Amino acid sequence: GQQLNQSPQSMFIQEGEDVSMNCTSSSIFNTWLWYKQDPGEGPVLLIALYKAGELTSNGRLTAQFGITRKDSFLNISASIPSDVGIYFCAGLGAGGTSYGKLTFGQGTILTVHP
Amino acid sequence: KAGVTQTPRYLIKTRGQQVTLSCSPISGHRSVSWYQQTPGQGLQFLFEYFSETQRNKGNFPGRFSGRQFSNSRSEMNVSTLELGDSALYLCASSWSALGQGRNTIYFGEGSWLTVV
Numbered sequence: 001g002q003q004l005n006q007s008p009q010s011m012f013i014q015e016g017e018d019v020s021m022n023c024t025s026s027s028i029f030n031t032w033l034w035y036k037q038d039p040g041e042g043p044v045l046l047i048a049l050y051k052a053g054e055l056t057s058n059g060r061l062t063a064q065f066g067i068t069r070k071d072s073f074l075n076i077s078a079s080i081p082s083d084v085g086i087y088f089c090a091g092l093g094a095g096g097t098s099y100g101k102l103t104f105g106q107g108t109i110l111t112v113h114p
Numbered sequence: 115k116a117g118v119t120q121t122p123r124y125l126i127k128t129r130g131q132q133v134t135l136s137c138s139p140i141s142g143h144r145s146v147s148w149y150q151q152t153p154g155q156g157l158q159f160l161f162e163y164f165s166e167t168q169r170n171k172g173n174f175p176g177r178f179s180g181r182q183f184s185n186s187r188s189e190m191n192v193s194t195l196e197l198g199d200s201a202l203y204l205c206a207s208s209w210s211a212l213g214q215g216r217n218t219i220y221f222g223e224g225s226w227l228t229v230v
Contacts, residue, residue, distance in 0.1 A: 100213035104157040
């Protein structure tokens with residue numbers, strides 16, 4: 001099935017460093033969502049974005065809805081060990097065959113070294 | 115307020131059998147959507163139910179079906195199980211139908227299905 005292009009696939013960083021990941025698509029989306037998933041658990045919603053250009057923060061996390069509506073990024077500042085996990089972007093299609101369907105990126109595996 | 119609840123958490127089935135998974139959405143949420151997560155294919159949309167009606171369906175065979183009850187609880191059924199159906203099945207709920215309004219979509223912890 002269709003997936004968003006999420007990069008990087010994995011990151012190994014030191015505690016205290018900042019992290020940036022992004023998702024791109026050839027389709028337009030009207031909602032972007034970012035999730036974190038721990039092993040064996042369901043995805044937990046981190047940030048939701050609803051308008052092109054929107055910039056939203058949640059603690060040390062900041063995400064933006066790209067102005068073309070085809071991309072989004074997530075930044076994590078001052079990473080800590082509990083940030084370890086898999087981060088997924090997800091988009092809700094604005095029209096066509098992707099309307100009303102949630103499409104996911106492949107995930108970014110984040111490892112934080114203390 | 116209680117989150118999205120999925121049962122059972124783990125189950126093992128034999129090829130050819132069928133399975134039914136259950137999902138209780140967050141109170142007040144009327145949209146329930148289902149997803150399959152595998153290492154090879156990632157997270158993929160199965161279908162969405164809103165007010166007891168299937169609104170959208172992903173690219174899965176007809177062996178995958180679902181329904182929603184008047185209290186918004188949903189069930190998903192997979193018939194004639196195949197080895198490749200082994201996956202984490204996730205349910206999510208939202209107040210509004212997907213694509214309408216400002217969707218905030220919350221996931222349950224999932225049901226781990228192993229087909230042997």
